[in-house]
Amino acid sequence: MLLFQNMDLFSQEPDLFSLPYAEVKVLAEKCTKCPLAKGRTKVVFGSGSVPCSLMLIGEAPGAEEDLQGEPFVGRAGQLLTKILESINIKRPDDIYIANTVKCRPPENRAPLASEQEACRPYLEAQIRLVRPKIILLAGAPAVKAVLKKDEPMTSIRGKWFKLPGTDIDVFPIFHPAYLLRNPSKEKGSPKWITWQDMLEVKHALEFHRQVDKLSVQ
Numbered sequence: 001m002l003l004f005q006n007m008d009l010f011s012q013e014p015d016l017f018s019l020p021y022a023e024v025k026v027l028a029e030k031c032t033k034c035p036l037a038k039g040r041t042k043v044v045f046g047s048g049s050v051p052c053s054l055m056l057i058g059e060a061p062g063a064e065e066d067l068q069g070e071p072f073v074g075r076a077g078q079l080l081t082k083i084l085e086s087i088n089i090k091r092p093d094d095i096y097i098a099n100t101v102k103c104r105p106p107e108n109r110a111p112l113a114s115e116q117e118a119c120r121p122y123l124e125a126q127i128r129l130v131r132p133k134i135i136l137l138a139g140a141p142a143v144k145a146v147l148k149k150d151e152p153m154t155s156i157r158g159k160w161f162k163l164p165g166t167d168i169d170v171f172p173i174f175h176p177a178y179l180l181r182n183p184s185k186e187k188g189s190p191k192w193i194t195w196q197d198m199l200e201v202k203h204a205l206e207f208h209r210q211v212d213k214l215s216v217q
């Protein structure tokens, strides 16, 4: 994967590339590589099925996630669960969920690029181990960290990209916290747009299922 091209070959850090999931998780739970380690209650590594066809990457843990050590369990997480259920995706079986950084930034600010870069080897290891067909990027900080694109979500959401150097489809969507701040369901509203986006994800997942079926016949 070209995604790994920036890894420092001479680093003294353990080579996450060759480790199984449980060992990567243990390393993340002891990690102090960036200043976010100081303010955390729990490391929020990720949750869901491994491997899994569908993965979602958000920006960072919030207050509730920091307390529970699980991603997307606060109000935004509950809305995300409902959005996923609307296209028959059940947590934790049908999706793997993680963030660009595993520790909560102070006052829920967006993670800094340097923090995302420090945490990147864990995210890369998760993608390698989960082996998703589709990755949803929830919100601009996730898009920036993964696709290196700094465009407004209103113009980049709902478009398909490839994870650099891979065949994995990447699809930016609005972050559920943004939807909580914009509750209208009227045509053209962020919630309405997200419903259209999730229908597109549903069709793409079905396409991948059909391709998998044909390839084992």
Ligand code: SF4
Pocket: 028, 031, 032, 033, 034, 035, 036, 037, 043, 101, 102, 103, 115, 118, 119, 120
């Ligand atoms: S955010 Fe990531 S890199 Fe920073 S301390 Fe937590 S696990 Fe380590």
